[in-house]
Amino acid sequence: MAHSVVIIGGGFGGIGMAIRLRQAGIEDFVILEKADGLGGTWRDNTYPGAACDVPSHLYSFSFEPKTDWSRRFPAQPEILEYLWHCARKYGVLSHIRFGTEVTEARFEDGFWRVSTGEGELVSRVLISACGQLNRPTLPSIEGRESFDGPSFHSARWDHGVELAGKRVAIIGTGASAIQIVPEIAEKVGHLSLFQRSAPYVIEKPDRPYRGWEKALFAAVPSVQGMSRAKIYALYESRALGFVKYPRLMEVMRRKFIKGLGEQVPDAGLRKALVPDYPMGCKRILISNDYYPALSRSNVELVTDGIARITPGGVTTEDGREHEVDVLIYATGFLSTEFLSPMKVVGRGGRELNDAWKHGAEAHLGITVNGFPNLFLLYGPYTNLGHNSIIYMLESQIRYVMGCLDAMRRAGLESIEVRADVQDAFGKEMQERLHSTVWEAGCDSWYMTSEGKVVNNWPGFTFAYRRATRRPDPRDFQARRATI
Incomplete structure (x- = not known):
């Protein structure tokens, strides 16, 4: 079946792209979503405590403000419902094919041939909206498959497993773990949290919105607009520490140390929770209840390395056996592999995985x-370390729409960015990244296995918006359509 546009993925990027296509009068498109519902990461991550670390007024489309967010930092169910609302309101649902996973996309004779388990589609344009955090990663630990009890990744939470009174182990101390731990600590019999590297966790300025505030946002839209602008400006200012003047992060670090001392009275535990890398090198996390949860008598922070997993638990390198009933992996995602495991073949049979091997x-x-x-x-x-990815997505969607409009007006069959333009951009990114806090001496999910940061934008988001304001025809080589 032929379409003018095929979109892969039904998360924020895919839904936002679809809305803009419809607003431009383009109806001949389809969204291919491998799951049975839309939402992307906000559909997949249903673990206890799942929430956003960007305030709700900023974590939403600029063209579809939501005036009745329940609190300043939205929880997973509310974000997912917001996306469903947008898809319904803008007539996108009828364009989505759920349960349709793309296995291969191949460019031939001016068209993309997209293979799925449901058959092949053909389109002039292919848009990937798969995101960076969609494929959970499990650690290569000896004996992982031997564990006798329930085990699962945080992004594939098994809600059929009862945790009350159980001995539970969580491997990993990233963004998911710091939300899960406080939610389950009170109900489990014992919680062992295995930490390889301590994160920086700062205060989360969260609270429910009062009824009168939501009424005001609804009655006077400019008030919410000002709230959004204020949040944006505050978060954007943090880029100074991440990408311009990393030494500014030391001010935040001193504040972190002070807050840690106030929340964790035990000196030994407090020492184990101080990261050994500059603040901001890895993702900074926000929580008000993570550190208090670690001080509970039934919670143990384990900092010894894991030697192996056994049928009955986890053995650490000091020889100790930690008996466990349920094992939870909060071990992140294959964030630098982007479109994998799809096979994407471009001009001349070139595979994307080969082009991206470094x-x-x-x-x-x-x-x-x-x-x-x-x-x-x-x-x-x-990707960002300081602001809302929705802002970045809207910039990218506008750029793509500019490319599609230019193709239509000029009667082009295809456009392709020039190699020298792409190389120059990549070289500039790497040069700028070298002076950021992300290359200050740590391993993170922003890096490939070779130590190359490929995820993050090393600048202000308004600079990215300016750079993507409209496509420059000089950046592309074009092929005119033949009749």
Whole structure:
């Protein structure tokens, strides 16, 4: 079946792209979603305490403000419902094919041939909205498959497993773990938290919105608009510490140390919770109840390395056996592999995995040389450490719409970013990243196995918006459609 546009993924990027296509009068498109519902990461991550670390007024589409968010930092169910609301309101649902996983996409004769378990589709344009945090990763620990009890990744939470009174182990202390631990600590019999590297966890300025506030937001939209602008400006200012003047992070670090001392009275535990890398090098986390939860008598922070997993628990390198009933992996995602495990074949039979074997590259994080009419949303160099990814997605969607409009007006069959343009952009990104806090001496999910940061944008988000304001025809090589 032929379409003008195929979108892969039904999360924020895919839904936002679809809405803009419809608003531009383009109806001949389809969203291919491998799951049975939309939402992306907000559909997959249903673990206890799942919530966003960006305030709700900013973590939403600019064209569809929500005036009745229940609190300043939205929880997973509310974000997922917001996305469903947007899809319904803007007539996107009828364009989604649920339960349709893409296995291969191949560019031939000016078209993308997209293979799925449900058959093949053909489209002039292919847009990937798969995101960066969609494929859970499990650690390579000896004996992992031998564990006798229930085990699962945090992004595949098994709600059929009862945790009350059980001995539970969580491996990992990232963004998911610091939300899960406080939620389950009170109900489990014993919780062992295995920490390889301590995170920086700062205060979360969260609270429910009062009734009169929500009424005011609804009655006077400009009030919410000002709230959004204020939040944006505050969060954008943090880029100074991340990408411009990393030494500014030391001020935040001193504040972190002070807060840690106030929340964790035990000196030994407090020492184990102080990270051994500069603040901001890894993702900074926010929580008001993580550290108090670690001080509970039934919670143990384990800092010894894991030697192996056994049928009955976890053995650490000191020889100690930690008996466990339920094992939870809060071990993150394959964040630098982007479109994998799909096989994407571009011009001349070139495979994307081969082109990216030393790290993903895309001009502005959107277009890739050798892959005509392929556009990426939330691609390399577009993740943030300080602001809302929705803002970045809207910038990318506008850029893609500009490319599609230019193709239509000029009667083009395909456009492809030039190799020298992509190379120059990648070189600039790497040069700028070298002076950021993300390369200050730590391993993080922003890096490939070779130590190359490929996820993050090393600058202000308004600078990215300016860079993606409209496509520059000089950046592309084009092929005119033949009759």
